[in-house]
Amino acid sequence: MASLALQLKFTDWLRLEARGNVDYLSDKFREKFYASTAPALAGINGRYIDSEYQQTLFYGDVLMKGERKWKLFSLQFAVGASMNDNTVNALRYDSKTASLKYPNVFTVANINMNSSAYIEEKKEAQRQMQSVFGTFQLGYRDLVYLDVTARNDWSSTLAYTTHEKSGFFYPSVGMSWVLSRTIKMPAWVSLGKIRAVWSQVGNDIPLYITSPTASISAGGEVQMPDAAPFEEMKPEMSLSIEVGTEWKFFGSRLHVDFTYYQTHTKNQFFKLPAKDGDEYAYRYVNAGNIQNTGVELMIEGTPVEIKNFSWKTGINYAFNKNKVVRLHAELPVFQYGPYGFSSSYAMKLKKGGSFGDIYGKAFKRDADGKILYEKDGEHQGLPMIEGDGNTVKVGNANPDFTLGWTNTFSWKGLVLSLLVDGRYGGKVLS
Numbered sequence: 001m002a003s004l005a006l007q008l009k010f011t012d013w014l015r016l017e018a019r020g021n022v023d024y025l026s027d028k029f030r031e032k033f034y035a036s037t038a039p040a041l042a043g044i045n046g047r048y049i050d051s052e053y054q055q056t057l058f059y060g061d062v063l064m065k066g067e068r069k070w071k072l073f074s075l076q077f078a079v080g081a082s083m084n085d086n087t088v089n090a091l092r093y094d095s096k097t098a099s100l101k102y103p104n105v106f107t108v109a110n111i112n113m114n115s116s117a118y119i120e121e122k123k124e125a126q127r128q129m130q131s132v133f134g135t136f137q138l139g140y141r142d143l144v145y146l147d148v149t150a151r152n153d154w155s156s157t158l159a160y161t162t163h164e165k166s167g168f169f170y171p172s173v174g175m176s177w178v179l180s181r182t183i184k185m186p187a188w189v190s191l192g193k194i195r196a197v198w199s200q201v202g203n204d205i206p207l208y209i210t211s212p213t214a215s216i217s218a219g220g221e222v223q224m225p226d227a228a229p230f231e232e233m234k235p236e237m238s239l240s241i242e243v244g245t246e247w248k249f250f251g252s253r254l255h256v257d258f259t260y261y262q263t264h265t266k267n268q269f270f271k272l273p274a275k276d277g278d279e280y281a282y283r284y285v286n287a288g289n290i291q292n293t294g295v296e297l298m299i300e301g302t303p304v305e306i307k308n309f310s311w312k313t314g315i316n317y318a319f320n321k322n323k324v325v326r327l328h329a330e331l332p333v334f335q336y337g338p339y340g341f342s343s344s345y346a347m348k349l350k351k352g353g354s355f356g357d358i359y360g361k362a363f364k365r366d367a368d369g370k371i372l373y374e375k376d377g378e379h380q381g382l383p384m385i386e387g388d389g390n391t392v393k394v395g396n397a398n399p400d401f402t403l404g405w406t407n408t409f410s411w412k413g414l415v416l417s418l419l420v421d422g423r424y425g426g427k428v429l430s
Contacts, residue, residue, distance in 0.1 A: 004019070017063045017065060029050075042095075044099050048110070063079070075136070098115075126156070205233060226281045230283070242259060261296075263293075270327070287328035291325050312407070324350060359391060394427065396426065401424055403421075
């Protein structure tokens, strides 16, 4: 890792900053499955995985920053440009269930290179993001602040699309009001502030979606891309609103911060079967509207503060409700998550459902919730199963809420910290 920074000061209120860094990562990984491993995981003579991965990250930006203050107003701003470049070289051999030629001889040359084996190779897989942006804060008498940001990104993954030249633009606007400086309050109120923010955030797409290429399998077969190039691909967008309030009491010994938010994520990309007569078996579409609504509450305080000893404690509470508002007219259900080794459950998105919904097999029950049993036949006495396959929603993996409790004890320069972190609710399927 290496970084370099430069700062030029033109006046007492205007300066130029330039920063750059590089991060290089190299990883080698080998895994051996010996003969007699479960057949679902390895071949009869074992399984061998040999993987190498190198990643080079470059980041650089140039910022013009300024800060001015007048009698009634204040202004802070920053405008600039940045570039983020990520290049990956990787090679992975995995015999999977193709097995090895000789038992427990873990070399690449001993892998049976047929269609059941797996080779993944990335050569100079590069993605780059170029951006221009600006942020401005206008204040009035240190009472009311207006924040405005704007950003435009150009991503290399949008090549061959109608958005290649224009990129994608996303702004935000927010306002905060310091009530404690506007309205006379009791002496024990140190700070009172309310805030509201509307924002939009863009996101690019994975590599090679807009211009898929053929590949060669481990068995030497040429595999053509199965999905059509997506020339009309739109970047994913998340729109959010947030309102909150912050209060400090008794000389900041008690601090309360509350936030309510709602986000809508749209233009996600899905893979659908092709229409009749199409050249490819699949096609990509922009679709989806995933809504998240939640609250965050933080309460911090200092119950004890004497000459050589202090105790600070705080509680963090977070709640999030997720809802699938819309998928696609041709996509009533989208299955994601683990595939292959287990068919005992499935993760599915459905309109009206939530991200994290678990579908599986369930027992039939009567109106009182008691399990129903087969009364005759070869399955007599066994519980009755509802549905065919993983068709019944059996729960959601996400917690109902999270709760954290932090404590910090300080005594003559010695500090002891303790964190209790909890996730409440959520289902786990073995």
